[in-house]
Amino acid sequence: MAPSLSLSDSSKVQVEELIKESVNSKRTPPFFFTAVSANGPLVSFNFGKDQNGNQISCDTVIRIHSMTKMVTSIAALQLVDRGLITLDTDVGEHLPGLAHPKVLQGFTEAGEPILVEAKNKVTLTLLLNHSSGLASEGDFPDLARYRKLKGLNHETEDDPKLYFDQPLVFEPGTRYTYSPSTDFVGKLIETLTGLSLEEYFQANIFKPLGMDSTSFLLTPNLASRLTLPIAWRDLSTSNIQPDIPSDAAFYTRYGAVPPASPPIQRGGGGLLSTTYDYTLLLTHLLRLSPNSPVPLPQGEKRLVSEDSWKKMFEGSFTDERAIEDLSIHKPGVHGPRSGDQQWSVGGLCLNLMDWEGRRKAGSGYWAGLSNILFFIDPVTGVAAMGGSQMFPVDDEIIEDVWAQAQKIVYAGLVENASN
Known part of the structure; x- marks a missing residue:
C-alpha cells in the first residue's frame, strides 16, 4: 500500500507564485492548476480574470476538448465489464x-x-x-x-x-x-x-462521482459560468489576443460558444467541465489503484473492474510500427525522451519510463485542444489537471508552466504516517 500524501506549505506557495507570475506577466492567459492524491486535493490554484472581470475558480466552466476521450473510454470499459x-x-x-x-x-x-x-x-x-x-x-x-x-x-x-x-x-x-x-x-x-452519450455519462460516471458541472449540454447553469473565452497566441509575436483570427477556420469552430445541445455528442471531444469536477474523476481513478492508501468512500462504487483499471495503464499496441508512429509526440513535454510512450484502451497515452522529478513509468496523460492538460501517476499516487483556454494547441509557454508546477508538486510531496 502506498503512503498517504500531502504537499508542503512551501510548495503550495511556489505553485501560487509560479501561476501568478505567468498570468501577471501576460505570458499565459488565466491559468488553472489542481493536484490531487487518493486522499483528495493537494493544491488548487486558479488565477486570472474572466470576461466579466471576476477571478476564475475551480468552478469556472471550461471546454476540455480531447480530455473527453478518457471519459468515453471508461464508459466503453464499463460495457466490457458488463458483457455487452x-x-x-x-x-x-x-x-x-x-x-x-x-x-x-x-x-x-x-x-x-x-x-x-x-x-x-x-x-x-x-x-x-x-x-x-x-x-x-x-x-x-x-x-x-x-x-x-x-x-x-x-x-x-x-x-x-x-x-x-x-x-x-x-x-x-x-x-x-x-x-x-x-x-x-x-x-x-x-x-x-439505447441512450445518448450524455444520458449514459450522467447515469454511470458523472452523478455517481458528484460531477455536477460536466456535460455535453450548455445548460443555463453551465452557461452562466462559461465566462472564459478561448484566447489566441500570435506565434509571430508571442502576444496573447482575445479573439481567434477569422482565417483560422479549424480553431474558430472549436472556440465558438457551444450550442445548447450539439448535433453529435462526440466521444472524442465536446464535454464542458470544471477543474473541480474533472479532478474528482482523477481522484477516483487513484483510489482504484491496488496501492491506494484509502478505500473508496462509503457509497462510492468503482467505475470499472480491477481488470479494466489495469488495462487503462497497460500498453495496447502489438505492432511495432504503431509504437514508432506514436514516438512523434514531443519528448520533454509528454515524456523524458522520444519513444517513451504507448497507448492504452483507457484514453491515456502512457509513459514507459520514470521521468526524473516527475511522474513514474506507467503514468497516463493527455490534453485538450485549448491547452488544458492532465496526468495520472498511480505509482506515486498523484494526479493533476492544469493549463488554460487558448489556441493554437501545444503552446510551449503553457506547457512550460505546467511542467514547472508538476516539478514543484513532486518535490514537495510529504509521506504521512499510516494510522
Whole structure:
C-alpha cells in the first residue's frame, strides 16, 4: 500500500507564485492548476480574470476538448465489464459505417477515390488506441481530398450520416494516428445502450462521482459560468489576443460558444467541465489503484473492474510500427525522451519510463485542444489537471508552466504516517 500524501506549505506557495507570475506577466492567459492524491486535493490554484472581470475558480466552466476521450473510454470499459461487448469485438457488427471498412489508397486519373476493402476488422481496442485506420484530414492529404469530394467539412461534419461513414487510411491494427476514432466509440456506446452519450455519462460516471458541472449540454447553469473565452497566441509575436483570427477556420469552430445541445455528442471531444469536477474523476481513478492508501468512500462504487483499471495503464499496441508512429509526440513535454510512450484502451497515452522529478513509468496523460492538460501517476499516487483556454494547441509557454508546477508538486510531496 502506498503512503498517504500531502504537499508542503512551501510548495503550495511556489505553485501560487509560479501561476501568478505567468498570468501577471501576460505570458499565459488565466491559468488553472489542481493536484490531487487518493486522499483528495493537494493544491488548487486558479488565477486570472474572466470576461466579466471576476477571478476564475475551480468552478469556472471550461471546454476540455480531447480530455473527453478518457471519459468515453471508461464508459466503453464499463460495457466490457458488463458483457455487452469485448475489446476484440468487431465493431462493424454494431456500426454500419465500419461493417465493411475500406482503405483509401489514392485516386484514379479521373479523380475517383480508390477504396480497397480492409483485410482486418476494426475492433473496440483499435478504436480506443487510435490504430483503427480512421484519421484526421490534416495528416493525410488524400483523406482531405476525399472529404472535400464527399462534401464533408467543418460545416457539414455534424451530419451523422456523413461523419460516421468515412474510409480508413491504413489497414486496421498496423499503425497509429491520432484520430476521431473515439467519436465512433461514443456512437457505439449509444447503439449498445439505447441512450445518448450524455444520458449514459450522467447515469454511470458523472452523478455517481458528484460531477455536477460536466456535460455535453450548455445548460443555463453551465452557461452562466462559461465566462472564459478561448484566447489566441500570435506565434509571430508571442502576444496573447482575445479573439481567434477569422482565417483560422479549424480553431474558430472549436472556440465558438457551444450550442445548447450539439448535433453529435462526440466521444472524442465536446464535454464542458470544471477543474473541480474533472479532478474528482482523477481522484477516483487513484483510489482504484491496488496501492491506494484509502478505500473508496462509503457509497462510492468503482467505475470499472480491477481488470479494466489495469488495462487503462497497460500498453495496447502489438505492432511495432504503431509504437514508432506514436514516438512523434514531443519528448520533454509528454515524456523524458522520444519513444517513451504507448497507448492504452483507457484514453491515456502512457509513459514507459520514470521521468526524473516527475511522474513514474506507467503514468497516463493527455490534453485538450485549448491547452488544458492532465496526468495520472498511480505509482506515486498523484494526479493533476492544469493549463488554460487558448489556441493554437501545444503552446510551449503553457506547457512550460505546467511542467514547472508538476516539478514543484513532486518535490514537495510529504509521506504521512499510516494510522
